[in-house]
Amino acid sequence: MKHWTERIASDLTNWNVEEHVVASGTSISGSIHIGNSCDVFIANAVGKSLQKLGEKSRTIWIADDHDPLRKVPYPLPESYEKYLGIPYSQIPCPKDCCESFVEHFQKPFLDTLPVFGIELDTYSGAKMYQEGVYNDYIKKSLERAPKIREIFNHHREKPLKDDWLPYNPICSECGRVNTTYAYDFQGDSVQYRCQCGYNGEMDITSGEGKLTWRVEWAARWKIFKVTCEPFGKDHAASGGSYDVSKKISTEIFNYRAPYPVPYEWITLKGDAMSKSKGVFFTPGQWLEIGSPETLNYFLFRSKPLKHKDFNPEMPFLDFIDQYDRIERIYYGEDEAASAKEEEKLKKIYEISMITPQKEIPFQPSYRFLTVAYQINQSPEDIYRILKANSQLPADMEELHFQELEDEDLKKFNERLDQVKNWLNLYAPKFVKFQVQKEIPHVELNPAQEGFLAELADSLEKKNYSSEELHDEMYRILKKHDLKPQKAFQSIYRVVLGQKQGPRAASFLLSLDKDFLIRRLRREA
Amino acid sequence: MSPRLVEKGVLNPLADKEVGEIDLNPFPDDFERVALVDNTKPGANVILATLREALGNRIFIEVKKAAGAAATLNQLEKAASAELAILSLADCGSCTSWVVLDAIRLEEMGIPTISIVSNRFAPFARELASTHGLDDLRLLEVEHPIAGLSVNEVEEKTLKIIPALKYILQIP
Numbered sequence: 127m128k129h130w131t132e133r134i135a136s137d138l139t140n141w142n143v144e145e146h147v148v149a150s151g152t153s154i155s156g157s158i159h160i161g162n163s164c165d166v167f168i169a170n171a172v173g174k175s176l177q178k179l180g181e182k183s184r185t186i187w188i189a190d191d192h193d194p195l196r197k198v199p200y201p202l203p204e205s206y207e208k209y210l211g212i213p214y215s216q217i218p219c220p221k222d223c224c225e226s227f228v229e230h231f232q233k234p235f236l237d238t239l240p241v242f243g244i245e246l247d248t249y250s251g252a253k254m255y256q257e258g259v260y261n262d263y264i265k266k267s268l269e270r271a272p273k274i275r276e277i278f279n280h281h282r283e284k285p286l287k288d289d290w291l292p293y294n295p296i297c298s299e300c301g302r303v304n305t306t307y308a309y310d311f312q313g314d315s316v317q318y319r320c321q322c323g324y325n326g327e328m329d330i331t332s333g334e335g336k337l338t339w340r341v342e343w344a345a346r347w348k349i350f351k352v353t354c355e356p357f358g359k360d361h362a363a364s365g366g367s368y369d370v371s372k373k374i375s376t377e378i379f380n381y382r383a384p385y386p387v388p389y390e391w392i393t394l395k396g397d398a399m400s401k402s403k404g405v406f407f408t409p410g411q412w413l414e415i416g417s418p419e420t421l422n423y424f425l426f427r428s429k430p431l432k433h434k435d436f437n438p439e440m441p442f443l444d445f446i447d448q449y450d451r452i453e454r455i456y457y458g459e460d461e462a463a464s465a466k467e468e469e470k471l472k473k474i475y476e477i478s479m480i481t482p483q484k485e486i487p488f489q490p491s492y493r494f495l496t497v498a499y500q501i502n503q504s505p506e507d508i509y510r511i512l513k514a515n516s517q518l519p520a521d522m523e524e525l526h527f528q529e530l531e532d533e534d535l536k537k538f539n540e541r542l543d544q545v546k547n548w549l550n551l552y553a554p555k556f557v558k559f560q561v562q563k564e565i566p567h568v569e570l571n572p573a574q575e576g577f578l579a580e581l582a583d584s585l586e587k588k589n590y591s592s593e594e595l596h597d598e599m600y601r602i603l604k605k606h607d608l609k610p611q612k613a614f615q616s617i618y619r620v621v622l623g624q625k626q627g628p629r630a631a632s633f634l635l636s637l638d639k640d641f642l643i644r645r646l647r648r649e650a
Numbered sequence: 651m652s653p654r655l656v657e658k659g660v661l662n663p664l665a666d667k668e669v670g671e672i673d674l675n676p677f678p679d680d681f682e683r684v685a686l687v688d689n690t691k692p693g694a695n696v697i698l699a700t701l702r703e704a705l706g707n708r709i710f711i712e713v714k715k716a717a718g719a720a721a722t723l724n725q726l727e728k729a730a731s732a733e734l735a736i737l738s739l740a741d742c743g744s745c746t747s748w749v750v751l752d753a754i755r756l757e758e759m760g761i762p763t764i765s766i767v768s769n770r771f772a773p774f775a776r777e778l779a780s781t782h783g784l785d786d787l788r789l790l791e792v793e794h795p796i797a798g799l800s801v802n803e804v805e806e807k808t809l810k811i812i813p814a815l816k817y818i819l820q821i822p
Contacts, residue, residue, distance in 0.1 A: 127680045134822055137706035364813070387822040429679075429820035470679050 127469050129477045135175035146183040148173045149352040153190040154214045154228045156199025156401030158235035159408050161392040165356040170244045191215045191228040192252040192336050194304040200404030211302030215252035238409045242418045243480035256333035263345035264330045267292045268311045277373045281365035295328035295335035344375035354385040362388035389430035395437045414547040420449050422478035438552040446492040457486035488534040495545040497628040501636050511636040559622045566623035573606045574616035582646035596631040671783045675762040683709045685732035689717040693796035693804040694739035700808040717745040721752045734762045741768035750778045770794035
């Protein structure tokens with residue numbers, strides 16, 4: 127069985143090229159999120175699969191930083207509207223912390239990529255224009271403008287005007303690039319008019335302008351000899367960017383269009399991600415609550431055109447449980463539903479892995495840690511809580527915290543940090559609790575009083591496992607003719623000062639035993 | 651001289667809806683072996699060759715069968731040795747019946763199928779599949795006509811259905 131990224135790589139081996147170039151690109155119109163950085167992750171995976179097949183391959187990323195600002199990105203103020211239409215590369219840093227607007231938004235993204243094991247050659251679209259990389263392609267596009275118009279018009283209801291040229295100069299007067307219309311050229315000089323009223327001339331070799339997007343995309347394929355490129359489904363629509371650029375690539379630049387890998391967008395809690403509305407989730411945010419492998423798993427567990435929704439709140443715990451299970455299946459510590467399923471899950475895990483490991487990494491239950499961390503924040507105490515609740519793998523049951531291997535300790539601390547962040551950032555209110563230092567003032571009925579007193583006696587006499595304690599609590603509550611809900615409420619009310627809390631048995635075993643007995647007896 | 655008796659399967663002319671519904675087989679997450687079932691209608695081989703190209707590096711099992719008859723058991727078993735089957739071409743009354751019925755038999759054998767049907771005969775194909783309990787039999791519609799066209803023209807029509815094929819198969 128092959129993963130879909132391996133399938134693409136396998137198909138690409140039929141292309142008779144010395145080196146494969148897998149391209150990705152992002153418009154720097156705000157924070158780069160997990161939705162529009164999909165192509166980077168896919169390109170990296172395809173590139174690595176190509177290398178495994180013995181093909182020479184490199185992955186590139188182009189910042190579309192010469193494009194105009196179309197909407198003010200969140201969280202910038204409305205005053206940034208004055209930059210609408212201006213190329214990103216010419217807008218100042220919003221916080222004076224970087225050299226430019228582009229650096230401000232692309233740096234956090236690029237900084238996280240090594241953590242995901244992504245290696246890219248990065249390029250700036252603006253610099254490419256300034257350094258003249260596009261010059262020959264601009265000239266050719268101007269010369270072949272009638273043919274390019276014909277290709278565009280084939281997919282348009284309203285045809286382009288006869289004098290339309292596939293080039294947008296940056297207006298010398300207002301600085302905008304999406305309000306200019308080039309209508310004539312002679313040699314390297316293009317004549318244009320701008321919606322601001324300015325009429326001017328622009329030297330195409332000055333870098334102060336850009337090719338129309340679909341022409342630019344085709345030119346870029348040839349410049350970098352791109353053989354494969356993932357892109358959002360919007361570009362893949364019939365008669366859309368890819369179809370048009372493909373024709374331009376073959377008919378104008380005489381270059382075979384790359385192997386297309388369209389992918390579906392990712393929604394955030396059901397809503398389309400939007401940089402301007404602030405609805406997005408970045409790879410950096412992901413790393414706050416999950417390991418880099420889990421984002422790979424999120425992206426690679428289903429086919430690229432399958433819809434994916436991300437919810438960092440409660441569904442994230444299910445997601446991590448699922449990832450941990452697949453990890454156990456990969457290392458033979460758990461069983462899949464069928465041999466076929468096992469093969470599929472192992473393949474997805476393998477593609478998601480960043481550094482191959484011989485043994486299963488230490489994976490204390492994320493869900494359990496969300497409870498343990500609220501009881502005690504010290505890693506050593508949390509380790510003790512895991513031990514008391516049979517939450518450690520068999521080969522670690524006898525190990526003391528100080529005896530943990532460096533790698534296990536690192537994994538443990540990383541997961542604790544992620545859990546801490548999740549609790550602070552995304553945990554719903556009902557998940558949160560705090561063990562009350564003072565006895566909360568609560569009124570209990572006699573049956574509840576009796577239940578708590580007898581539970582304290584039982585805990586004093588014996589060390590329970592969580593299953594045994596669960597059974598014991600049910601034995602006692604039945605004896606006192608209490609409904610489970612009322613019995614558990616009495617525990618939560620005296621310990622947490624609220625009516626609900628985490629699963630009672632494992633929660634009680636996570637607390638200091640002396641403290642718990644005294645609290646149940648309402649002595650401390 | 652005694653007459654030679656030959657047993658032939660015939661369609662139920664009343665087209666009663668069969669009681670049992672058949673579940674379509676899901677496509678595997680990844681597949682290596684694809685059966686290309688060619689009923690030898692003009693253009694069927696061009697369509698299959700064009701689709702084959704779009705499916706990339708895989709193992710293709712070629713099955714040829716007569717357009718005006720059901721596939722033999724041998725032919726079906728050969729097709730069923732793949733993980734999925736593509737049947738071509740349904741562009742007339744008789745061949746559409748047999749493409750649909752062959753596809754249904756393959757589905758019953760556990761093999762997911764895609765049948766290439768000309769848009770002129772697609773409603774009939776759908777009705778027939780529904781009659782046999784497979785409302786959702788996967789049909790890919792190619793623009794009618796195919797017969798009488800040049801190889802290039804058939805290729806051009808086939809290229810138009812490739813995005814849909816890839817979408818159905820969930821492959822890039």
